[in-house]
Amino acid sequence: MNQEIDALYERYQGYDIFTPLDNLEKMTIILEDRRYFNHYGIDCRSIVREVWKAATFCQHGGASTIEMQFIRTVNSRRELTMYRKFREGLLALLANFHFNKIALLRSYLDIAFFGSGLIGRHRASEVMYDKAVYELSPKEAAVLASMLVYPKPLHENPVWRAKVERRSNYAIRLLPQFEKRFEQIKMC
Template structure:
């Protein structure tokens, strides 16, 4: 526990410094309808209970543990907050202490950032593939800028690359995965758009 607490203190300091920088960076992004829609696609694909947890999703964690024990199946349970922490701290080790530290840091984000800011910062700095770091570069791939209109297909293609980053060299296997992921995300977005998950923002913010 001492090791975890020590790592947490160091990571928390570094995280706060990075967040101050990244928060200033997103202030330059116009919150157009397209950006709002892109955030909704992110939530639908990566963390549909985003507005209903405090940085970690206990339901997803318990499900992942159950599937690991019963079926020996590895399943992700990371929230958008946890994914943001991972990018900002650049820590990806597969061990319990790192995961605990990540959850604590993810929980701490709610003290300084709104949910919208968390999602937007993540989109703005995420890795989408080789030479596709950040929102501007991935949108530029499609000939777009953040202030432009972004249709559903491109929103889904952008978010799909969070799970399957586009490689520098053409890979038919990776492109097939991206295509399948894109199709699945469009299905999820349509499903979640009709219920409370994506409508929470309009009702509570």
């Protein structure tokens, strides 16, 4: 396990953590992990919530933090087991002691799957909007962040567009209440 953390360190040690969050980073936090800056890779509140839902036979899912999603993407492990979740949580916890939260977020977005042929935020931004990531409007960024849950299919369809639009509108509605939190974040 330590070898995996060391490999990540080699790859991402030079990340610029002093640049303010861009719109895509903000929207990803809003949609994927609202308590991102309040935990160390494992969000205990989300875990308790999802266990309660499962115990009461309600629809459940989630509880993965951005760090856990990053670890899953790097490792390419998809099996649906408690062992995998435990391992992701442990690696996410270890990653938080080796890396800055901003570097972890940016690293995840650089390798995230946004849909067919869209690996990484730069490629997704270029293909979807013909813009650099830092030029995206909040609405455009919200659409890309929504594609982390609803990746773009090879052939777009109205059902996919409606799901992405609904999720991105939700992020836009939440943005004002998160802006103050984003301004308070220390970059180092």
